[in-house]
Amino acid sequence: MALLVVLALALGLMAWWLAEPWWRSLRRARLRAQPFPAAWRRILRRRVPAVARLPAPLQLRLKGLIQVFLAEKPIIGCAGLTVTDEMRVTVAAQACLPLLGATRGYYPELRQVLLYPGAFWVERPVNEPGGVVQDQRRALAGESWVQGQVLLSWEDVRAGAADPDDGQNVVIHEFAHQLDQVNGGANGAPPLASAADHARWSAVMQQAFDELRACLAQGEPSLLGDYAATAPAEFFAVASECFFERPAALRAEWPAVYRELARFYRLNPAAWAGG
Template sequence: MPLLLLTLLTLVVLAAVFLPPAWRRHRREKIQQQPFPAAWRHILKQRMPYFRALPADLQLQLKKLIQVFVAEKQFVGCAGLTVTDEMKVTIAAQACLLLLNKPAHYYPKLQQILIYPAAFVVPAQQSDAAGVVSESAQLRLGESWQTGQIVLSWVDTLHSAAICNDGHNLVIHEFAHQLDQLKGQATGAPLLRSTEAYQEWSQVLSREFEQLQRQLAQGLPTLFDAYAATNPAEFFAVISEVFFEQPDLFAAQHPALYQQLRSFYALDPLSWVHTHPASHH
């Protein structure tokens, strides 16, 4: 595809994503003008130690993002689960970390968040070398669908929120996929601002992805979970978890990759981890 056409297509998609109609902007402004509920503040303090590590301006921004997210998304309890404000706010707070410092778009394709009490079973098909297809069941903690749904295990969502420096966060992982899926199928390259940004992203992430695969093949220790080597889409989701949860190790061991995510997310978690070290542990 010619570069000019690619750039034009990117601009059209960006405009569709980042420029909501005037009525929606007005409604969101009204929601954000309302006081942040005291009960929700208590949930953040109790369930999300990461929130305390954020600088004050980002805390305020995050609260406004949470208000709109909770108002606009449908939360559905599965397998008999009753959805509570605690679930909505805990999920929204982690999901909205990925939206800080950017034109607010609130995951425009996402309509529903389906919440299971714990890990859930999904049917899967596998084919062997002879092409024989067998049906099986897989246990999942979360999924992100292009059709406008995210599925989460509540137990694992809580665990992810509570331990904010182990490099694993289910909600960040699935919502990184959702960002990747804004343009269609998840490929490991979310919407970027320019053709040059895509070229740089592709070079750095491809190099790092291949390096991870080589390290795993040689049995070497890696900062990123082995699941990241599955494909570029999973690589992007896993490194997003580590970017927010272990920025110090990430920046030290993978500086070029860290810079790509810092530019994409318009955030530098390294700066607030060291400003508020006690809050992050």
Template sequence: MPALIISALALLFVLWLLGEPYLTERKRQRIRAQPFPAAWREILKRRVPYVRALPADLQLQLKRHIQVFVAEKTFIGCAGLEITDEMRVTIAAQACLLILNRPGDYYPNLRQILVYPGSFVVHQAHTDDSGVAHQGRQILSGESWSEGQVILSWQDTLAGAATPTDGQNVAIHEFAHQLDQETGPANGAPLLARRAHYARWSQVLGAEFDALRTRASPDEASLFSDYGATDPAEFFAVISEVFFEQPQRMAEEHPALYHELAQFYRLDPLSW
């Protein structure tokens, strides 16, 4: 009898695992079928001018994604900040821009978005080559954790959204990290559509990363922020900002890199 009960419980567990994705998608369909709130539409007009550049079909897709994202993710105000719909919709719009046309799962590892009024301080520890431990403080406008959290400065998030052509957007940067972290620690190699794509991805991004790190001098002009030379993960996040905000320059100056990102994001901002 105990063995029979265990078998039955195991079967129920398997059925639950198989049925959960179906139930989740049904719930999302119901959310996407609801009218997009008029107040949210005004928020997009006022805070995220980038949306107006999107073709009509992508605008509709983005709005549906925003509805699901806001319903599923928890927003937490930090340092006394009170979370509002303006914050939820503004952040969600930029996060969902990265998953348009992609058969993803709304950042499946992400549970919480922590929002500070402005830049925040983090305490970091590192060990140098001689084995000596050091403690330090760093002022950040955003951070992405593989444990399921994105931390953003509301002030910097607003600034990034308000100027959609300067190639700098902290929300795009941190949510690109989240895509990178879907398979583990961020390393600049997010989950690609096909295994065969990794060789080309590695070749193109590796060459561009090396070029940014080894250019003649820090004063030499570059389309990409110096922060992108930190490591491959930061490079991927930085070029994602530029891909969405300065596609014309990227396509002209770095055509192979633009092609790789267009293939990954399944979008062509040049056509908007």
């Protein structure tokens, strides 16, 4: 009898495991099909002007993505912050921009977003001269953790959304890291469709990263700036910010990088965005 109970439980668990993706897909389709709340539309118009630039089909798709994102990803206030719908929709709209073109899930590793009123402090080990490692406190506007959390400063989220032409967007930056971290730590090489895609991506991005560092070392300015030269992961995240906010400028200065990002995101924002 006990063996039959165990077998029944095992079969039940297997059936749930097989059916769960189907149920999740159905639930998401229902969420996307729901009317987008009028109050949320007003928030997008007021807080996220980049949405109005999207072609109509992409605006519609973005709204569906927002509905699923907010149904599945808790946004939790920290340091006394009370999270409002204005904050939730503003965060979600920008977080879903990198999902517009390619079907790659809704940041499957992400469990929650932690939202702070402003910059927050973290401690990180720093290598000092002589091989000494010491913890150093730093104020950050955002951070993406492999453990399934994104930390954001609401002040910086709001500022990034308000100016869609400056190439600086902390939400896009940190969610690019989330895409990069799908298979582990961020290294500037998110999962791609094939080995050939990976080889091309690695060659293009490494060459551009090296060129950027060389330019900066010689005092030559670049659209991507100093922070993109600190690590390949930051190069990808900063380039993603420019891809969505200053696509024409990125295509002009770094055409090969733009082409790789267009393939990855399956979008061509230079055709419909400013910058």
